[in-house]
Amino acid sequence: MPANKAQAKTPSLECRSLSKRYGANRTVIDRLDLKLAAGExxxxxxxxxxxxxxLLNLIAGLDRADxxxxxxxxxxxxxxDDDAATRLRRQKLGFVFQAFHVLPHLTLAQNVALPLLLNGIAPQRAHDMLMAVGLEGRDNDMPRxxxxxxxxxxxxxxxxxxRPTLILADEPTGNLDPDTAHEVLALLREETRANGAATMMVTHSEAAAAxxxxxxxxxxxxxxxxxxxHALRPSHE
Structure with a gap:
């Protein structure tokens, strides 16, 4: 082995001295630093x-930091520039919202395939992802x-x-009952690790944060x- 250390992997997400103000007297984000590693x-x-x-909007490039x-x-x-930022969002980011934002006129497979189509990738992986999240055989079902x-x-x-670098989840269990929320969060964590994505989840719930x-x-x-x-931590941990 060489004496020098191996170069550290590039973080999936890094915020460096990030600041955002609204008006002259309201600083919302103040020289914030953060790193997320793949699978975290x-x-x-x-x-x-x-x-x-x-903070989510700044990370997603939907708002500009000061x-x-x-x-x-x-x-x-x-x-x-705007075009390059849009391409980065399409290629590197995945979004999970409280309100789901599943398109009602598309089948489940068509909904899941949207990021692939936007990136010019064949849609076959949509079927595999539906299987991975426990919806095998539901490709042609409608959201209703x-x-x-x-x-x-x-x-x-x-x-x-x-296969994005970063998942941004905004209150992903806010509309779910506790048992379903538990299942969804376990799935999100499992798939985050399996796919090597980093996930940032915004939540008001300590049970979700656990x-x-x-x-x-x-x-x-x-x-x-x-x-x-510790009482809120999932029982297997």
Whole structure:
């Protein structure tokens, strides 16, 4: 073995001194630093209005920081024009939302295949992803035939189907009952690791955050480490 250390892997996500202000006197994100590694599942908590959605929008390139930068797979998004930023979102990001955003006029397979089609990739992997999330044989079903938990499984399959670098999940279990939420979060964590994606989940729920590898609280524009009660941790951990 050579004496020098192997070069560290590039983080899937890195925020460097990220800041965002609204008006002259309201700093929402203040010189925030964050790194997420491939396969890591991180929960972001915080009071309503503290800036969690702003942070997601900055990471997704939907909003511009006043200073600092976001790097996705080592690419600083501040250097990209609008077209390049759109391509990066299509190729590198996957999104899971509280409201599912499954298109009602498309079959499950067609919904899951959308990121593949947008990236010019053949849609066959959609079938495999539906199987992976427990919806084998449901390719031609319509969204109206599914429960809320099943719809969220479709959303997870769609977010992961193009093998993104980073998953952004915004309150993904907010519309689900506790038992279904438990199943969906276990699936999201399992698929995150299996696909080598990093996942950032914004949630108000400590029970949901307990599925994460790390829990951070956004307060005063910065992220702080938090501990979740051991009683809330999934029973197998």
């Amino acid at each position: 599942f991180v929960a972001i908590m915080g009071d309503s209005g503290v800036g969690k959605s702003t 200073s600092g930068d976001v790097l996705i797979d080592g690419t600083p998004i501040s250097t990209l 035939q599914l429960s809320g938990g099943e719809l969220q499984r479709v959303a997870i399959a769609r977010a992961l189907v193009h 599925f994460a590898d790390r829990v951070l609280v956004l307060s005063d524009g910065k992220l702080h480490h938090a501990e979740i009660s």
